[in-house]
Amino acid sequence: MDRYWKSNTAANAPITPDTNAGGFPQDEMPSSDVKGTVPGAWWYHSVTEEIRNAIATLGGVPDWTKTDQLGVAISGAVATATSQTQQAFSVPNGAALVGFVQAGSDAAARTVQLKVRESVSVDDYYRPDLGDVDYTQAFERAMTYLTSRAGGIVRCPGSLYQAAQIVLRRYILIEGMGAGATELIQAPGMNRDFIVSEHFDALTGSGRTVSADSRVPSWFGLKDIRINGNGASQNGGRAIAWYGASILMKGDVLVYGAHDDNVYTEYASASGSGTWRQQEEGLIDNITTMRSVSGFGWRNRGPHNTVVRSIIAGYNAGGGYISETLAGKYDGNITEIAHLHTYANANGKGDVGAVIGSTTGINHWIIDGDYGEISASNCQVSRVKIFNGGQSHDGLIVSGNYNNVAELLGYMYTGTSGHSVVSISGMGNNFGATKMFGQLGSHTGVTITGSGNTIEGLYARECATGLDVSGSLTKVSGKIMLSHVAGFKYTTPTDLHRGKNCIELSIYTTQGTYVTGDRPADQLDHFDISGSGLGTSGGCHAELQSDPFPLDVTTSQNLTVAHGLLYTPTRQSVSLTLLESSPADSAFVDVRFKVISCDATNIAVRVVVPVAAAAGTKARIGVRVSI
Structure with missing residues (x-):
């Protein structure tokens, strides 16, 4: 459009009217003497100029011979604006051009870029264009950035991430989408530890604390992720090797397949928390550790006083779980394990389930297809269940001192023989309700060789011998049912006390004998035993x-x-x-x-x-x- 008129044009533009009559146009109606609306010169002028100016503003040149100018101009302008917008948003900082305000009153105005950068993904730093063949450098770059802002979370939204080695830094958590959804796997042939804490090689075995050595990290860990040590493709190495305080395993963490130990943790035996960075105690939610090629599921040497919700360890070649303490170096004591379940570990190669070598509190301990041992002292255990226990060993071995077990229920592995459901060689250990089954006479119920041990509420059924005592200062009360060889066996102790045992038993059996071995020592031992079921009854009084x-x-x-x-x-x-x-x-x-x-x-x-x-x-x- 370019001011084309057929006739009666003026040299100058019409004057802008003083007023606007308003209203709407109407047709002429002669019968009612209504005149049709007549547009004035200003009306034609304003419409024409509005369109001409729109065409010019959009970059066009008004042309009276064309009728599609406005549409073409609008289309071109939209295309140009779209292209410019796409270019602006496609640059690395394009999100900074978009505003963001959180819901709710008085929220601050921010940009989408700032909002998105609140979360850091390892995918943000994966750069094949820089030569990355796996995610080793991506994790390093992500943690370098998080370190610059005092720590944070490296999220792994994908399903599989391969790396040669990941050095986990202080105050940083690596988080997956769930133990069943995200796996970190070590690249083949690395033959070294996979996920290690910073300065691990320099610190392990040192006994150094956060307060004494700035190299010692704290507050680092994993969350909702699966770790594959890929041990079948390695000659050595652990899936996790950490030295530090306040280690974290949040949510569900599954670790499996390492050549050596699946999980190795360590921290100094010294205590003292002057600041939050020096806090020793770790926090573990649910850790499952399976199928190490040659090592333990978890070798725990610290940090001490850690709290654990659940440990499940199965089919590990060296053993399921072991805690260890060495004065001046490391301490694997745990304040409480709510649930500890070991099964089929070191199968046929020693059958080591869990070895509690550091002072530990356990709420519920399940020994399944392997054996357990308490070699530490002053442990507190609420419940022990032994299912198919022992194999090549006794079901539960208590070689430490002053431990308390409130309840125990156990039976041994089918097809095995010659062991004890429970054996106690330490001193000063206390058991509450203790119920066991000897697999139709294949195993002894309880063997006590240590001194000062107590069992209140023993129930041993179908054992070869229900109770075998050769230690001093023993106190046992309970029932022996259907023993095959003898209800009770006693060997006079040869230690300093030479007895002083108090045995109170009710024995019922239809085979073997009620008691065997030595008689109680006068003035030293006190036996109150009654036997029935063999035709004639017997007692001690x-x-x-x-x-x-x-x-x-x-x-x-x-x-x-x-x-x-x-x-x-x-x-x-x-x-x-x-x-x-x-x-x-x-x-x-x-x-x-x-x-x-x-x-x-x-x-x-x-x-x-x-x-x-x-x-x-x-x-x-x-x-x-x-x-």
């Missing part, structure tokens, strides 16, 4: 009386009293008393008596009446025995 003997005879008389006891009594354990004579004799009768021998069946008593009583007078000797 008896109140008996002899058959009547004459008081009108002055020659010595030998009386035999069958005792029915489980052990042969000594003469010192027998007390005698004269029972009332018959018929009653008001005259005092002097009777002298003593125990002359005891054997497995009878107590022999010799009686002498110095002055004969009335003819026909008889009496009985009362016999009281306490083993």
Whole structure:
């Protein structure tokens, strides 16, 4: 459009009207004397100029011969604006051009770039154009940036990330999309540790603390991720090797397949937290560690006083879980493990499930297809379940001292024999309700060789021998049911105490014997054992009386009293008393008596009446025995 008119044009533009009549156009209606609306010169001028100016503003040249100028100009302007916008947004800082305000009142105005940069992904730093063949350098770049802003989280949104080695820095967490969704795998042939803490090689074994050495990191770890050590393609190396305080494994962390230990953690045995950076205690949610090629699922040497929600360790070649302490160097004690489950570890190669070598609190410990050991002292365990325990060892071995186990339920691995469900060689250990099954006589229930140990509430069923004690200062109470060889075996201790054991048992069996081994030591041991089920019952205490003997005879008389006891009594354990004579004799009768021998069946008593009583007078000797 370029001011084309057929006729009656003016040399100058019309003057702008003073007023606007307003209203809307109408047609002429002669019958009503209504005149049709007549546009004025200004109307034509304003419409024409508006369109001409729009064409010119959009970069066009008004042309009276064309009728598509405005559309072409608008289309071209939109295309140009779109191209310019795309170019502006496609540059690295394009997101800075877009504003962002969070929902809610009084939120600050920011840019999308600032909002997006709150989260850091390892994918942000993966640069094949710079020669990256895996994500080794991407992790390093991401952590370098996070270190510049005092730490943070490296997120891994993808499913698989391969790297040669990842050096995890202080105050940084590597987070996946879930243990089933994101895996970090070590590249083949690296033959070294995979995810290591900063300065690990220089610090391991040093015993250095955060406060004493600036190289020691703290507050670092993993979250919701799976770690593959790829041990089948390595000659050595651990999946995780960390030295530092306040280690973190948040959410679900699965570690598997390392050549050596799947997880190795270590920190100094010294304590002291002057600042938050020096806080020792680690925080572990749920860690699952499986199928190491030659090592343990988790070798824990610190940080001490860590709190763990759950440890599951299975099919690891060296063993499931082990905690270790070396004074002045490292300390693997754990304040509490809520759930510890080991199964089928070191299968056929020692069958090591969990070895508690550092003071530890455990709420629920499951030993499944391997064995457990408490070699540390002062551990607190609420519940132990032994399923298919032991294999080549006893189910639970307690070689440490002063440990408490509140409840235990256990049975041994099918097809094995010759072990104990529980063996205690340490001293001062206490067990509460302890129930076990010996696989139809294949295993002993409890073997105690240490001193000062206590079991309150033993229930041993279908064991070869229910309870075997050779240690001193032992206190056991409970029931032995259906033992195959013997309900209870006792070997006189040879240590300083030489016994002083208190055994209170109710034994029921239909085969073997009630008790075997040595008898209790007089004045030292206290046994209160009753046995039934073998036709005749037996016990450790008896109140008996002899058959009547004459008081009108002055020659010595030998009386035999069958005792029915489980052990042969000594003469010192027998007390005698004269029972009332018959018929009653008001005259005092002097009777002298003593125990002359005891054997497995009878107590022999010799009686002498110095002055004969009335003819026909008889009496009985009362016999009281306490083993």
